[in-house]
Amino acid sequence: MRHVLVTGAGGGIGRAIAEEFARDGAALTLTDRDRETLGPLLADLAAAGCPADALGADLSRPETPAELVRRAWERRGPVDVLVNAAGSYPSLDMAEVGAAEWDRLFAVNLRAPVLATAAFARRAAEHGRGGTVVNISSGSALRSRPGGGPYASSKAALEMATRAAALELGPHGIRVNAVSPGFVPVDSATNPVSAQYAAAIGTNPLGRAGTPEDIARAVRWIAGPDASWITGEILRVDGGSGTGALHLPRIWPPDPAEDPHRTCDTAPAGARATEGHPV
Secondary structure, X not given: OOEEEEEOOOOHHHHHHHHHHHHOOOEEEEEEOOHHHHHHHHHHHHHOOOOEEEEEOOOOOOOHHHHHHHHHHHHXXXXXXXXXXXXXXXXXXXXXXXXXXXXXXXXXXXXXXXXXXXXXXXXXXXXXXXXXXXXXXXXXXOOOOOOOHHHHHHHHHHHHHHHHHHHHHHHHOEEEEEEEEOOOOOOOOOOOOOHHHHHHHOOOOOOOOOOXXXXXXXXHHHOOHHHOOOOOOEEEEOOOHHHOOOOOOOOOOOOOOOOOOOOHHHOOOOOOOOOOOOO
């Protein structure tokens, strides 16, 4: 039975990840900033015969990540999988963000998973064990949005930290990967999303928003034996939204008088003789 430590398990993606590993028969240690938010999940897991430990954790404090790993290890034995799912995504303009806001965002989204991974790796090495770390990134690591610059920066840094940790910890038998969700609506009072934003960002080739379960299944897979030769990867689980700008119109609108199925290669002469480049 694998022991899985999941941060940010009180709701949304973190809760779905915990439930997915529970169905897989794992022993669970779950954390959230407010331990009380874990109550409904703990009750559901207990009813299903999957009791779990719960720990409150303010990940903005520098000592918390290592303390979480220590307590999980001592209470339920060696941790096999660490899932850094806790995160914050406030709307902060780059021209207005203050030092305290920036520092808190990076403390939760970057420093906490880095320090938790370091503590996990040290414990594993002490016991002669390997293990697996999965960080939860975001499509914002590749492209920002108005009000999302600080958040995007934290996730871009997390993806590099994922690769760096994979490079250094691989020789010790520890795999480190990240799962990068696209738009996944969750009911969050801490990190609310407006209806206007959801409508604007929800377009992707597969035609629907993601679900927490979509992300949870990807996390379980990449943390499992079928992915045992994968490390340092960023798994994009986004309905294809990272492939390009689906919502933009064609740069050469079709002429109704001509074949509507023509390609750009059969566009009328001069159609490509325009200045600039498509985005």
